Amino acid sequence: MRHIISVLVENEAGVLSRVAGLFSARGFNIESLTVAPVGNGETSRITLVTLGSDPIIEQILKQLNKLVPVIQVSDLSEGPHVGRELMLVKVLTERGQHDKNPRDEVLNVVRIFRAQVVDATPGSLIIEVTGDNDKLNACLAMLEPFGVAEMVRTGQVALSRGVRK
Amino acid sequence: MQLTGAEIVVQCLLEQGVRTVFGYPGGAALFIYDELYKAEPRLTHVLSRHEQGALHAADGYARVTGEVGVALVTSGPGATNAVTGLATAYMDSIPVVCLSAQVPVPLIGNDAFQEVDTVGITRSCTKHNYLVRDVEDLARVIREAFYIAKSGRPGPVLVDIPKDVSNTRCAYSPSHASVNIRSYRPTVKGHIRQVRRAVEMLQAARRPLLYTGGGVILANAWKGLQQLTKSLNLPITNTLMGLGAFPAADSQFVGMLGMHGTYEANMAVSHCDLLVAIGARFDDRVTGKIADFAPHAKIIHIDVDPTSISKNVRVDLPIVGDVRSVLEQMNGLIEEEKIPEKQADISDWWAKIEGWRKKDCLRFTQGEQEIESQYVIQTLCKLTKGQAIVATDVGQHQMWAAQFYGFQQARHWLTSGGLGTMGYGLPAAIGAQVAKPNEQVVVITGDGSIQMNVQELGTCLQYQLPIKIVILNNGFLGMVRQWQELFYERRYAHTDIAVSPDFVKLAEAYGALGLRTDKPAEVEAVLRQGLAHPGTVIMDFRVRKESNVYPMVPAGKGLNDMILGELL
Ligand SMILES: Cc1cc2nc3c(=O)[nH]c(=O)nc-3n(C[C@H](O)[C@H](O)[C@H](O)COP(=O)(O)OP(=O)(O)OC[C@H]3O[C@@H](n4cnc5c(N)ncnc54)[C@H](O)[C@@H]3O)c2cc1C
Ligand SMILES: Cc1ncc(C[n+]2csc(CCOP(=O)(O)OP(=O)(O)O)c2C)c(N)n1
Numbered sequence: 001m002r003h004i005i006s007v008l009v010e011n012e013a014g015v016l017s018r019v020a021g022l023f024s025a026r027g028f029n030i031e032s033l034t035v036a037p038v039g040n041g042e043t044s045r046i047t048l049v050t051l052g053s054d055p056i057i058e059q060i061l062k063q064l065n066k067l068v069p070v071i072q073v074s075d076l077s078e079g080p081h082v083g084r085e086l087m088l089v090k091v092l093t094e095r096g097q098h099d100k101n102p103r104d105e106v107l108n109v110v111r112i113f114r115a116q117v118v119d120a121t122p123g124s125l126i127i128e129v130t131g132d133n134d135k136l137n138a139c140l141a142m143l144e145p146f147g148v149a150e151m152v153r154t155g156q157v158a159l160s161r162g163v164r165k
Numbered sequence: 166m167q168l169t170g171a172e173i174v175v176q177c178l179l180e181q182g183v184r185t186v187f188g189y190p191g192g193a194a195l196f197i198y199d200e201l202y203k204a205e206p207r208l209t210h211v212l213s214r215h216e217q218g219a220l221h222a223a224d225g226y227a228r229v230t231g232e233v234g235v236a237l238v239t240s241g242p243g244a245t246n247a248v249t250g251l252a253t254a255y256m257d258s259i260p261v262v263c264l265s266a267q268v269p270v271p272l273i274g275n276d277a278f279q280e281v282d283t284v285g286i287t288r289s290c291t292k293h294n295y296l297v298r299d300v301e302d303l304a305r306v307i308r309e310a311f312y313i314a315k316s317g318r319p320g321p322v323l324v325d326i327p328k329d330v331s332n333t334r335c336a337y338s339p340s341h342a343s344v345n346i347r348s349y350r351p352t353v354k355g356h357i358r359q360v361r362r363a364v365e366m367l368q369a370a371r372r373p374l375l376y377t378g379g380g381v382i383l384a385n386a387w388k389g390l391q392q393l394t395k396s397l398n399l400p401i402t403n404t405l406m407g408l409g410a411f412p413a414a415d416s417q418f419v420g421m422l423g424m425h426g427t428y429e430a431n432m433a434v435s436h437c438d439l440l441v442a443i444g445a446r447f448d449d450r451v452t453g454k455i456a457d458f459a460p461h462a463k464i465i466h467i468d469v470d471p472t473s474i475s476k477n478v479r480v481d482l483p484i485v486g487d488v489r490s491v492l493e494q495m496n497g498l499i500e501e502e503k504i505p506e507k508q509a510d511i512s513d514w515w516a517k518i519e520g521w522r523k524k525d526c527l528r529f530t531q532g533e534q535e536i537e538s539q540y541v542i543q544t545l546c547k548l549t550k551g552q553a554i555v556a557t558d559v560g561q562h563q564m565w566a567a568q569f570y571g572f573q574q575a576r577h578w579l580t581s582g583g584l585g586t587m588g589y590g591l592p593a594a595i596g597a598q599v600a601k602p603n604e605q606v607v608v609i610t611g612d613g614s615i616q617m618n619v620q621e622l623g624t625c626l627q628y629q630l631p632i633k634i635v636i637l638n639n640g641f642l643g644m645v646r647q648w649q650e651l652f653y654e655r656r657y658a659h660t661d662i663a664v665s666p667d668f669v670k671l672a673e674a675y676g677a678l679g680l681r682t683d684k685p686a687e688v689e690a691v692l693r694q695g696l697a698h699p700g701t702v703i704m705d706f707r708v709r710k711e712s713n714v715y716p717m718v719p720a721g722k723g724l725n726d727m728i729l730g731e732l733l
Contacts, residue, residue: 010348013296018288025289055475062472068293068313071348 002031003057004076004083004158007046010069011037018067019046028052028060032085032155043071047157076158083158087136088118089127092147102146113139124149132156166338170300170331171196174264175204177307180339183235185226185599187211187219189246191239193266193279196331201237211599211628214620216243218592220250221618224259224321225596228579229554231385233260233314234596240266241279244325245286249586251321252290256583257406258383260319262310263291269329270298283325292320300333304340312344317351318470319383351469355486360494362482363441363465367397368504370439372461372514375399376422379406379582380444380468380488387411387575389492390443396499397508400518402430404445405567406582413551413571419518420527423451424718425564428526428727431718433518434459435725442466444488447477448583457723467491526716526729527568535709536685538562538637542569542609544689545635548696553605555579556594558614559587560644562637564714566609588617591634595621598630605633605696612638612665622675625701633695634703636668639710647713651728672703683707 009015016035023030031049038045050060057075064073076083093103103125110117110127113135119126129139133156140151168176174197178186188210190198201210213219216238223234234254238247244265254261268277284296293313295306303326310322367373381390387410394401394417401411402422411418420427422434434440440462445451452458458478466473466480467488474483484491499505531540542565545553551571556579557563563580572578579597581589590608598606608615615636625632646660672679678698682691688706695702715730 013298014284014288017285021288055479059472059476066470066472068346068349 001053001057002049002051002077004081004156005048005050005060005064006074006076006158007048007064007070008072009044009046010071011042011044012069015044015069016046018069019048019064022063022067023050026059026063028056032153034155034157047155049156074160076160080161081158082161083132083156084130085133085136085156086154087129087140087151089129089140089143089151090149091125091127091143092123092149093125094123106143106146109139109142113142115139166336167334168337169196169334170303170326171200173300173303173335173337174307174326174331175200175208176337176339177304178208178235179204180341181233181308181311183208183233185209185211186235186237187213187222187226187596188237189213189216189219189239189243191243191266191279193240193268193328194237194243196328197237197264197266197326210237211595211624213592213595214623215618216246217250217588218595218618218621218624220247220261220263221253221586221589221592222596222599222624223261223263224250224254225556225579225593226600227254227259227261227596228593229576229597230600231576233262233311236261236263238263238265239279240268240283241281244281244283248286248290251287251323253581253584253586253589254321255290255292257379257581258319259321260314261321262307262314263321263323265323265325266331267296267325267327270327271329273327283323287323290321291323294323294325296325297330298327300330300335303330304337308340308344309346312346313349318473352485353487353490355467355484355491355494357494359482359484360491361498363484364495364498364502364504366439366463366465366482367441368508371509371511372436372438373397373399373441373511374433374437374439374462375401375441375443376404376434376445377401377407377410377443378404378445381407381410382575384444384469384488386444386489386492389489389496392496393492393499396496396505398511400433400515402426402433404448404451404582405580407445408567409572409575409578412573414573419522421567422724423448424453425568425714425716426718426724427568428524428716428729429518429521431716431724431727432521435723436517437462440464442468442480443492444468446473449477452477452724453718453726454721454723457725524729531685533685536683536688536706538565538639538706538708538712539569540685541635541637541688541692541706541708542566544692545607545609546570548689548692549605549607553577553607554594554597554601556590556597556606556608558590558608558610558617559585560611560614560642561639561647561712561714562609562611562614562643564644565637570609587614590614591618591621591632592624594632595624595630598632599628606631608632608634610634610636611643612636612640613642613662616665619671622672622677622701626676630701631699632701634701635692636703636705637708638665638668638705639708639712641710644714646711650711650713651717652719668703668705672701675701677701677703679703679705681705681707
């Protein structure tokens with residue numbers, strides 16, 4: 001199963017390579033990984049998405065906890081949570097042979113997915129979409145027929161819902 | 166107090182109670198070495214002949230004393246030579262602090278002379294490591310390194326110190342305050358409800374078995390273990406790393422378990438209804454085929470490291486905590502609640518074990534022609550009354566040492582179990598002999614392994630260490646040859662090492678005593694002479710060449726699927 005794991009670490013040199021090294025050395029899978037400082041900059045939050053059976057996920061959580069600079073590890077998939085990912089897509093909007101007006105059609109898709117146009121040139125648009133994994137995939141599927149020149153995704157970030165005691 | 170980084174290193178080592186550093190100098194380490202020169206004799210330094218030797222010596226020192234062993238190496242090749250020693254200590258959870266010198270901070274990343282990314286290279290074979298870029302951090306980092314090395318599940322910690330940092334001044338104040346790392350808090354006490362459950366399960370079990378490992382020794386918990394074993398009359402088996410925690414001569418001890426474990430130990434695991442794993446990590450050499458491991462048993466696992474629990478084998482009752490504390494909790498409950506009076510009858514179980522024991526699976530016959538390795542070790546055990554500190558290399562001789570040297574005490578057995586590092590024995594013995602100058606220290610090794618760090622004979626002679634080296638010389642890389650014989654139809658691919666030095670002359674070249682025999686009748690006399698000699702000795706025993714270690718569980722087979730050998 002897919003798990004979103006949130007790791008609070010000391011913001012010190014080498015901590016990301018400790019986490020990444022752990023995954024490669026033990027053959028764990030990383031689907032995506034994001035990291036940025038949080039709070040006053042003393043700590044960073046790493047959010048990673050991984051796939052594995054329950055025993056593997058259990059080992060991943062324990063092994064992460066064992067790293068000295070790791071302060072806290074939580075498996076967000078265990079409870080209700082909100083996950084978001086940001087995607088930028090550069091779509092080609094040159095008029096093709098059969099198309100009426102690709103630019104309008106693309107803007108239609110943008111509206112449906114509550115995405116935004118963040119840049120435009122005569123031949124292309126850059127679309128910004130935020131949402132969960134499924135929404136991004138769906139939006140991308142709609143844009144692909146127009147011709148996607150380039151695409152980038154941030155990987156998921158997530159928070160658990162409510163206040164945990 | 167304003168001190169240089171090098172002075173801070175020495176002050177911090179003294180503050181930690183360190184008396185001996187094992188090391189090897191070089192350019193980037195010069196400031197630190199200069200301070201060591203001044204710190205003699207409060208802090209002594211033992212010069213190895215190779216950095217791997219320095220690391221194993223620090224590791225051996227740690228295993229016999231329970232304190233943190235300390236090594237010091239220079240940058241680049243010094244650090245890369247240390248890697249095998251770090252990995253060896255890491256796999257066996259041995260507390261070691263390794264200080265490595267590094268090129269000056271402004272040169273880091275420049276492919277400078279003797280630069281390697283030491284922290285990168287050692288990240289996965291240390292418990293933790295540091296690169297100290299600012300002298301202001303140095304004292305804190307060294308204190309943390311010692312704390313991390315010895316607390317929780319112990320392990321090696323490396324501190325990389327750039328040359329300019331060791332020569333920069335900053336304020337230093339002595340400190341004995343306990344270290345506080347918010348992200349690192351090992352659990353000590355077991356959860357009391359879990360402990361109570363464990364005692365209830367022990368009370369009810371009809372076929373209980375204790376399976377104990379290196380964690381008992383690392384936690385200095387053998388007294389508590391012996392109390393538990395005695396109070397409930399439990400059968401007990403040890404892993405290779407756990408030997409010595411329970412006296413081998415005691416009738417409750419069923420021997421080592423696993424690939425080369427005894428018949429009775431492996432059969433007991435296969436038939437028990439309750440297996441209590443204490444400070445042991447279900448290594449694949451121990452479990453054999455997982456699906457067939459302890460198939461009828463509920464499993465309790467006491468371990469300080471949560472990652473050890475349910476890693477290979479699903480556990481029914483986990484107890485995370487320090488073995489010593491948890492055993493105190495268990496023993497307290499057993500006494501308070503008079504559990505021995507309520508315990509289920511286990512006499513049938515003992516009868517069954519005695520039946521398996523009758524098989525006498527370690528039986529061998531010493532003929533008149535060729536020396537059997539087992540006989541040499543048995544005789545060594547007799548002559549040293551099982552009290553010597555024994556260090557081994559890796560191979561058949563190691564397994565025979567485990568089977569035939571009846572260990573009576575903890576911290577007297579030094580062997581590389583997890584990494585299986587040939588070349589470990591002699592330098593580890595050096596660390597042990599430095600720590601315990603008045604104890605008998607013996608290396609049991611093979612003609613292959615001894616050559617991996619034989620240069621450390623120089624260290625023995627320089628520091629007048631009266632180490633006794635017993636070479637079981639079979640002309641082969643014996644353990645590998647055994648696998649080739651059994652599983653590769655006797656195709657002995659490159660395991661014949663017939664060309665070795667004359668070990669007697671080699672000993673003499675270093676100024677040690679060399680002895681040799683190939684006659685069974687002379688074994689005892691040679692051992693007596695060697696053990697009685699006041700200096701370093703090599704005893705070269707020309708043993709039967711194609712002898713195998715049994716019992717043996719072939720890789721991938723269940724523990725009850727043992728090859729019992731020629732006599733059985
Ligand atoms: C050629 C060869 C053959 C081998 N054959 C065998 C064999 O037949 N049988 C065998 O047993 N081994 C054998 N080994 C050794 C094997 O590879 C492992 O090293 C060994 O089995 C591991 O021992 P252990 O489970 O006691 O764990 P260790 O490596 O000693 O680990 C200690 C465990 O205790 C825990 N611990 C540490 N400190 C504490 C504490 N304070 N409190 C609580 N828990 C703590 C740790 O977290 C860890 O889980 C062989 C090795 C070689 C090289
Ligand atoms: C550094 C290293 N290289 C290779 C091995 C693989 N290996 C395991 S046992 C062994 C043979 C050891 O031979 P020897 O020291 O003569 O001991 P014997 O088995 O003959 O008693 C080898 C090569 C190892 N354990 N360590």
